[in-house]
Amino acid sequence: MKNKWLSTNNSHLVNVQRLPNILSTIRLVLAPIFLILYVQDEVVWRALSVGIFAVAVVTDFFDGYLARLYSAQTAYGVFLDPLADKFLTFAGFICLPFIDATQFPWWAVGVIVLRDVVITGMRIIAERRNVSIKTRLTAKIKTMSQMFFLYLVLLVGVFVNTDVWLSSYCIQLLESGILGWLMIAIVVLTLYSGIEYIYVNINIFINKHDAKT
Template sequence: MQRIPNILSTLRIILAPIFLIMYIQDEVVWRSLSIAVFAVAVVTDFFDGYIARLYGAQTSYGVFLDPLADKILTFAGFICLPFIDAGQFPWWAVGLIVFRDILVTGMRMLADWRNLEMETRLTAKFKTMSQMFFLYLVLMVGVFIETDVWLSQYCIELMATGFLGWFMIAIVVLTIYSGLEYVYVNRDIFNLNNNATTKTDYR
């Protein structure tokens, strides 16, 4: 049981590029199957944390690997969005989200190197939940607008309203704010004279 959480996180990392490659294909069948791959990856995120807490299998490596796997999966999801509609989901917005998460991951690595621990706030968890909800919604819409089922027309109309584009902007603003909050709250890790530790929550 000690290794299962890390195995699930590793599986999520493996599934992320598989999902990405499948989703950007022109054939609807590949996009449809990619949604199932994405769903499996999301489920592993729940179970690795649940098993780690249930059996006391949390390790320092797992604490780092779990959020890293989450970020790789969300990267894959956001990279797919401009292939749906680059007007509503522009590359610059995806780039800002990716940059923020790379910055926070780099801070975690620095904190680990200095034997310090990073503090987070509720904003970071809300950001993660909002991103996953947004991604699954848009990815599903991206599948339905290419098919001819009863939901297709509703999805086409939803895209036409521009609502999802504004939703994307809101996600970018929340993500950037969360990143700035991370930097401010954990600014002491950049102080080479500081060796104090803070409460940890790596979500």
């Protein structure tokens, strides 16, 4: 009886330990769904897409929390979690030029995407050499800043096309140019984070066996 209880308990623990990777996978799936819905002309689809984006952001919090709580951090999970974040942020930034291409130009989106592609490439090379690149504090700040910024701008993109009491405030905010300056700040932070990653882990490219963290 005791062995049966232990077996059931261990099975439950294993299932819980899989949750972080499941949540990251859900985020990967939600990203393209969000993107497709947001670029539609109908406001209802945009509003729904913002809700989907919010759900995806919540999964980002819980996968990290559960991984730490149940000591379920794996090499696969360490790679999958930031990859899912990148897919979600890519989708979010691609939507911004559809709101205002002047304040959120495609070149800025390209810089952000290029940075993440380069860092993801570094991670792939590191994994092949059995080296783990830990997520740096600046990268966490960058991701959190991007998520808050994206959610704000995406909401503005919904309300400027509606006729509710928030609409006029969102239009004023968009026309003020503040969001455009925030976009520049996000680009600078993203670039700094990428340069730091390259500088700290440059030994990966010169055939060293371990990366600095």
